[in-house]
Amino acid sequence: MLIAFNKPFNVLCQFTDRSGLQGGMPARRTLADFGLPAGVYPAGRLDHDSEGLLLLTDDGRLAHRLTDPRHKQxxxxxxxxxxxxxxxxxxxxxxxxxxxxxxxxxxxxxxxxxxxxxxxxxxxxxxxxxxxxxxxxxxxxxxxxxxxxxxxxxxxxxxxxxxxxxxxxxxxxxxxxxxxxxxx
The missing domain is CATH 3.30.70.1560 (Alpha-L RNA-binding motif)
Structure with a gap:
């Protein structure tokens, strides 16, 4: 499965905010806030302050092909x-x-x-x-x-x-x- 997601500004490219769970900081928005299918994970990252296309997949080989610099994607x-x-x-x-x-x-x-x-x-x-x-x-x-x-x-x-x-x-x-x- 391959999903194209438009990541909004100030959203983490992970499903949980580990830093928000410590020190009384409020949790930041994460991928868990957008109803994505279970079992998919980001193939690559987009910074918290960047926006746009984030690919998610449940296929480790596809994720590797999308993210490994040797494939020059x-x-x-x-x-x-x-x-x-x-x-x-x-x-x-x-x-x-x-x-x-x-x-x-x-x-x-x-x-x-x-x-x-x-x-x-x-x-x-x-x-x-x-x-x-x-x-x-x-x-x-x-x-x-x-x-x-x-x-x-x-x-x-x-x-x-x-x-x-x-x-x-x-x-x-x-x-x-x-x-x-x-x-x-």
């Missing part, structure tokens, strides 16, 4: 960045950038018009004097906070990050919190 994101992406910055992302944990693989990247997305709660802070722009960025690895670190490395801090595709599975038509069974 493309993951596509729409990224709202602070600043103006010039050709030099885009070229650096296309070549791959050096992060603290080593160089990244080259990315596919292009500037795009602001996509028609659902409102984010809370909204991204608007600053009249600081420009922002949108990029479509595709990577074939999945390091911790990789897209955010890549854009920051070229001087374009990420404001909003939405994954829109993993391989041939696209987010298309799913509102935040909705899921669908994918044909396999």
């Amino acid at each position: 493309p993951k596509t994101y729409w990224v709202q960045v602070e600043g103006t992406p010039d050709e030099a910055r885009l070229a650096a992302l296309r070549r791959g950038v050096v992060l603290k944990d080593g160089p990244t693989r080259p990315a596919r990247v292009r500037s795009i018009a602001a996509p028609a997305l659902w409102p984010r709660d809370p909204p991204v802070r608007f600053r009249k004097t600081v420009p922002d722009a949108w990029l479509e960025l595709t990577i074939t690895e999945g390091r911790n906070r990789q897209v955010r670190r890549m854009t920051a490395a070229v001087g374009l801090p990420t404001l909003r990050l939405v994954r829109v595709a993993v391989g041939d599975v696209a987010l298309a038509g799913l509102a935040p919190g909705q899921w669908r069974l994918e044909a396999r």
